[in-house]
Amino acid sequence: MSDIEAVLKTGEQTSESSGEAFELGEQTLQHGEKGLDRGKEALGARPPALEPDEREPAAGVGDPEEDEELDPEVRERRDRALAQVRKLGDPVLRAKALPVERFDAALAAEVQKMGVLMADALGIGLAATQIGVLHRVLVYRTDPEDPVVALVNPVLEWCSEETESAEEGCLSIPGARVDVERPARIAVRAQDVEGEWVRLSADGLEARVIQHELDHLEGVLILDRISREQRRQAMKAVRRALEEDA
Ligand SMILES: [Zn+2]
Numbered sequence: 001m002s003d004i005e006a007v008l009k010t011g012e013q014t015s016e017s018s019g020e021a022f023e024l025g026e027q028t029l030q031h032g033e034k035g036l037d038r039g040k041e042a043l044g045a046r047p048p049a050l051e052p053d054e055r056e057p058a059a060g061v062g063d064p065e066e067d068e069e070l071d072p073e074v075r076e077r078r079d080r081a082l083a084q085v086r087k088l089g090d091p092v093l094r095a096k097a098l099p100v101e102r103f104d105a106a107l108a109a110e111v112q113k114m115g116v117l118m119a120d121a122l123g124i125g126l127a128a129t130q131i132g133v134l135h136r137v138l139v140y141r142t143d144p145e146d147p148v149v150a151l152v153n154p155v156l157e158w159c160s161e162e163t164e165s166a167e168e169g170c171l172s173i174p175g176a177r178v179d180v181e182r183p184a185r186i187a188v189r190a191q192d193v194e195g196e197w198v199r200l201s202a203d204g205l206e207a208r209v210i211q212h213e214l215d216h217l218e219g220v221l222i223l224d225r226i227s228r229e230q231r232r233q234a235m236k237a238v239r240r241a242l243e244e245d246a
Contacts, residue, residue: 081120097217103195115148125209127216138213154190159183175241
């Protein structure tokens, strides 16, 4: 059984004509096929790349710390994964993703690929738009011991009035670490890779990651959720990181 599995069950199945987004997805998948095989192994047998003690509780979403002490192999794998993630300035990050209508092997492969990329990049969440696929798909895993959760066509159904502020990074915005205020608890409805509707409630880091990735599907980035002054500060670090990257 795949490690990428549904959180819950029940619901209705949707399976209809393919849209433009699907074709986009397919294209991306073809390029990524090679990585996929390795991916299956990575999600299954291989121990998680991220050791618990390497995780910072406040590290939040996405962007891994630039850590010179990372195992060279882990670092190389991370860098290869990050190279496949679209970065700030890429217009696709500002695009609104389209609903998934076909729940087929191509979608399963896309989700699988996203899970592997996320893990290799040492991120805890990834939205399809971040790899240039305009699909309403996100994956996350707040604990390396847990299976990757994939949400297809996720909808935020409810969020608490109570908010929390915590530091977030983003695989698409290297160098940025900003405090983002978000609702503390949420309820989400989504489909799994087979099209089954699921409902889930989340709080803490899980609620934060899901909201961060939901934002991506709307073309919204963490830089949009902070003050102008914070953004100015963050952009300095981002420009440095992007220059180093180039
Ligand atoms: Zn992000």
